[in-house]
Amino acid sequence: MNSNSEIKSLLQKFVLNQCTPEEVNEVVAYYKKNQLTDDFPTVEDIQNLLGEMPKMDKQTADDIFMNILSASKEEETIIELPERRSNFRKYISIAASVVVLLGIGFFYKQHVSNKVVEQKFDFKSSDIVLQLENGETQILSEHNSAQIKDSKGNIVGNQSGDKIAYESSLDPEKLVYNTIKIPYGKKFRLQLSDGTMVHLNAGTTLKYPVKFIAGENRQVFLDGEAFFDVAKDKKHPFIVNADELNVRVLGTHFNVSNYPEDAATDVVLVEGSVGMYQSNEEFDALKNTILKPGFKGSFNKENAKISTKAVITDIYTSWIDGGLTFRNMTFKNIITKLERRYNVTIVNKNEKLANEKFNASFKDESIDKVMSYFNDIHGINYTIKNDQILIK
Template sequence: MNSNSEIKTLLQKFILNQCTAEEIEQVIAYCRNTNLTEDFPTVEDVQKLLNEMPKMEAQKADSIFNNILATAKEETVIELHPKKSNRRKYISIAASLLVLLGIGFAYKQVFLNKPAEVPFDFKSTDIVLQMEDGTVQIISENGKVKVQDKNGNIVGNQDGDKLVYEKEAGSDQLVYNTLKIPYGKKFRLELSDGTMVHLNSGTTLRYPVKFIAGENRQVFLDGEAFFDVAKDKKHPFIVNADELNVRVLGTHFNVSNYPEDALTDVVLVEGSVGMYRSNEEFDANKNTILKPGYRGSFNKENASIFTKPVITEIYTSWINGGLTFRNMTFKNIITKLERRYNVTIINKNEKLANEKFNASFKEESIDNVMSYFNEIHGINYTIKNNQILIK
């Protein structure tokens, strides 16, 4: 970060919770190694911005942040001694952030009212439900569980592979739960508005226990999910997939946002979908509007969006046990097979890693999938317990 504009941009992303893990580390490193005085807002200004953030459009947040920076630059540097007449304390953002952040990531809890992330092993066998306060509840696919809020009120009921949230229960404020699906499993979730979500293996979804009147219905996805969204023209439903927002009023669509993929894919089965960057305000005249039977792809590297007609069943077959690879590198196929079957795959054939393949399977075992690759592509392997060795 060599210029003020780069510093400002990165700090803005940090405060609006849009930094990647690498960018967060850059912010923390910069704060630790720099004597920050005149280019940064006060702690109070930052907290005000963050408190307003959930109700704020990105454009408004950008304007406020620019004003904060401009004001900070115009102010003279003020002494921190409590007996000084001017009580507006300019604490370096480095000190304030590092004290509040601890090791760097707790800011989500302090500033954005999010719980600290609970470590989760996707190779475990447990489906985990994380509450707003960070407490967790284990979900058994064959069990029955009542989900309670912090006051002991029942807000949802789980029966087998489906968790249903009550339409009227819960607070009149936004309270979030997070559902984490391990490798080798799928799960269904019915949100408080009646929206049905199918969650694929290795997926995390953060969602409100109850949607609030007058507010957008927004959820946060890492992984893959198929959404059957309840129609509500007054309350747009928005899926946040990192840097991409997917906006609908009521429709059926699939979102795939796994970390190994260069693209975030949205496949529309029915209705209409708007795709736009998460730091922008939706504009139907400017943003990409997806039609049924099309796939919209968001390039994570350059933030471009392109569309193409597809056979939607290929991309939604996973709901019924299907598995599809389209022009996919073998190293990414390995990751998806590990996620789907909860196995460990060791590839000793380095030439295979970047080769691309096309394949489709119905509900097949990992033995049958590997047998196909051996027969068609001559890929030699051995299977022992849950480990596959590719020679």
């Protein structure tokens, strides 16, 4: 690396975690040799590169900060500043910035295989995306058949149309997760390795093990809505994590709705029994809420309280067959759900309408018929052009 442009390019790759092991060694060697010379990148250069770092969760950021502190203390014991340089403060800043860069880079290298940085998913795209444990992604078409492979090329499941069935014969030493992301306007099905069937609604993300392991709970992580037909296994409870709520079952049929716009996470039990409790707590059958068939449990996201009431379960599971139901729902939230269901964009210029609440149920209807209903019953004036709906 003889030119300034080469080290800048390599430093950028380092910050973005794109260096090979050999290139990482080059960066470290260059820093040790040239940390106080004029051709080292400026503080502004480094700050610009830092701005391109992927976002991390709080725990990762805390770990990195502690790592940097320990690295900085080690650096302080060996750096000697030239007294004759009048701009030595500049070089302190550069050295400190590079210590931060190296600290982040090394931490990222050490943890990238264990922790995948989640990329923001565009639910309004038309692609069903399957993400592997190492971050690699596969685009799925609900009209095709294909083999599902892991990062090493091993077959772990088979796709047939809108369903993936995972192999039950695999024998992994540790849990390996896949994450599937369902865009607006589509639905999908999964058969997990234990035989559990999962129906995934539009705008849903589910993280789940490729193969469950004996002796450990069968746990999956849900953002969105899914209907679970859980295979019975008394020795291995099945747990759905929906952010701050855990839903624990042994074998049953139930629906979980956990969309971000909703004030509550709803669990509707069709058959069997489920326990509801906060995700930071241990399950206690005597203290936690136990649902009976025909009941809905609602976890209030604001105060973490759980309430239950008897419901007609078909209303909450009709989406599997194309149905659509709104119960005491603001029109603002209805818009979000219509956008998700039909993959359209709705612009509402009637501000008074946003917070009004409605009750409505539809079978497998088109967006035109749904909007026509609101116009006929509630006098909502609208126009539809392509995938754009304007409410006046």
